[in-house]
Amino acid sequence: MTGALAHFGPRRRVYPSFFAKAFQRELAYKFEYFIGVFNGLLFMFIFTSLWEAVYAGPTAATGGTAFTREGIITYAVYAMLVRISMTQEESGIPAKVRSGEIAMDMIKPVNYMLMTLAETGGGTLFHWVTRVAPIFAVALFAFDAWPPSDPLNWLMLGVSWVFGYLIFFYLNFAFALLAFWFVETFSFQLMKFGLFTLFAGGIVPIDFFPDWLQPVIAFLPFPSIIYVPTALFIGHIPAAEAGSLIGVQVAWTVGLGLLCRVMWGMGQRKLIVQGG
Amino acid sequence: MRDLPIYLTMMLAAIRAKMEYRVTFLFLFFALVTFYLGQLGTVLVVIDRFGSINGWTLGEMAFLYGLMVFSQSITTFFFASLVNFEGLIMQGGFDRYLLRPLDPLPQLIASQFEVSSIAHLVIGVSALVYGAAGTDIAWSAGKVAFFFVVVAGAVMIQGGVRLGVSAICFWTMRNRSLVHILVFSSKEFILYPVSIFNYWIQVFLTLVFPLAFVNFYPSHVFLNRDASNLLFSPLIQYATPVAGVVFFSLAYLLWRAGINHYQSTGS
Numbered sequence: 001m002t003g004a005l006a007h008f009g010p011r012r013r014v015y016p017s018f019f020a021k022a023f024q025r026e027l028a029y030k031f032e033y034f035i036g037v038f039n040g041l042l043f044m045f046i047f048t049s050l051w052e053a054v055y056a057g058p059t060a061a062t063g064g065t066a067f068t069r070e071g072i073i074t075y076a077v078y079a080m081l082v083r084i085s086m087t088q089e090e091s092g093i094p095a096k097v098r099s100g101e102i103a104m105d106m107i108k109p110v111n112y113m114l115m116t117l118a119e120t121g122g123g124t125l126f127h128w129v130t131r132v133a134p135i136f137a138v139a140l141f142a143f144d145a146w147p148p149s150d151p152l153n154w155l156m157l158g159v160s161w162v163f164g165y166l167i168f169f170y171l172n173f174a175f176a177l178l179a180f181w182f183v184e185t186f187s188f189q190l191m192k193f194g195l196f197t198l199f200a201g202g203i204v205p206i207d208f209f210p211d212w213l214q215p216v217i218a219f220l221p222f223p224s225i226i227y228v229p230t231a232l233f234i235g236h237i238p239a240a241e242a243g244s245l246i247g248v249q250v251a252w253t254v255g256l257g258l259l260c261r262v263m264w265g266m267g268q269r270k271l272i273v274q275g276g
Numbered sequence: 277m278r279d280l281p282i283y284l285t286m287m288l289a290a291i292r293a294k295m296e297y298r299v300t301f302l303f304l305f306f307a308l309v310t311f312y313l314g315q316l317g318t319v320l321v322v323i324d325r326f327g328s329i330n331g332w333t334l335g336e337m338a339f340l341y342g343l344m345v346f347s348q349s350i351t352t353f354f355f356a357s358l359v360n361f362e363g364l365i366m367q368g369g370f371d372r373y374l375l376r377p378l379d380p381l382p383q384l385i386a387s388q389f390e391v392s393s394i395a396h397l398v399i400g401v402s403a404l405v406y407g408a409a410g411t412d413i414a415w416s417a418g419k420v421a422f423f424f425v426v427v428a429g430a431v432m433i434q435g436g437v438r439l440g441v442s443a444i445c446f447w448t449m450r451n452r453s454l455v456h457i458l459v460f461s462s463k464e465f466i467l468y469p470v471s472i473f474n475y476w477i478q479v480f481l482t483l484v485f486p487l488a489f490v491n492f493y494p495s496h497v498f499l500n501r502d503a504s505n506l507l508f509s510p511l512i513q514y515a516t517p518v519a520g521v522v523f524f525s526l527a528y529l530l531w532r533a534g535i536n537h538y539q540s541t542g543s
Contacts, residue, residue: 027448032453035454035456039457046464046465050322050468054326184303187300190304191306194307194310194311194313194314195310197314198321208321210321
């Protein structure tokens, strides 16, 4: 009886609400997506505007570097694409360490680091299709930055992007593993992000840094992440130098990979001590 | 106004909560300074290489940056709780403010303190002092007074952005990506002189999303820059307080409308 009444009573109004809520949820999701794409284009627009203005200045010419006006615009567009093409979820591990959930990952019969890498890679691939591709398509027309046609440039991009991505992943992973020793890792990640912003070449190419600073930056892992793949791709760095630069990338990948392994092993023991 | 002591007590409690762990607090402060030096570093590198950006020298750029970060410091001090307003709405935390017999907005303002506010203060003041020294600003009493009015206007504009973006949450429940783009990414626009952008973006940053008033226009007054080429009228360099009042009022109206909407759904 009450069940039948419910079709006529005030409760009937809940169904349009369910309908509206589901619609709203989907809309919010789509909205997030478009904002994300828009955000990437916004940064491209700001940096290309910056370089247009700088290169139009009276003192400028090329700032004494090999970048022409067209060259730096192309660099700005592709550096931003490389930056957007690398994604990572950073808060996962520290949160798991704090909650103890990480123990569940430790008892799984898989290498946790490779598992995380595989998961992150899958997410990144999805991100390519949904974010990077549309941003690339719009950027082609909006900023008049056509990619090189030589397959060699694409090959160099492919190889150096993979190693750049691995360095990016291991670096973030190492910083996340600090959670084993420190309650709060947000500060470390913030510092890393500051150094990344400045030295990875996502905004300013390494060539523009003061001459005394450039050799110092060359000893950091950051330029290998964005600057090297971008500069090789747009032909700013000649193919003859690709071998040594990719060699440096490989060295960083191996070094940081080992560091992560050691930290993971030590952290695991440390966690057991705490748990006991 | 008679409720002011309550708000002050709340604010002090919020500050004490953040300062409880001294080492964490100091370390976070240090990390924030590093983070912002990274951002500032990109600007410095460009100036070091090219001498100026669109006619703005190192000292002038420092002043421009200082005005942005200093006003941001005060904005963060007052409006920190609005950055994660989505969380308050989603988890029902906002209902707690509605239940108390006080206006929810001042409660929100007093409820949270962010360490970044102090980091901004230190960086902002340093950049302003450096910029003022490097450009030989002749400080008169009028300029000093105008400086504080400008900062108040700039805080109202940036606070208005946060308030307006939060108000949207009353309808959509979610606003994280909007916060990301309108509160944080958008600041990249005023890291540089707005004059580097094309005409329509300048119009947008003046009439629609008035960030150009935060630092670009008023800097012309302090730095004695030629204002004859500014949009609409040279008088725009004095208009930051007006823009602040108008923009914050509009944001507040949206906020009021949002709260009424939120109550009516009863969620």
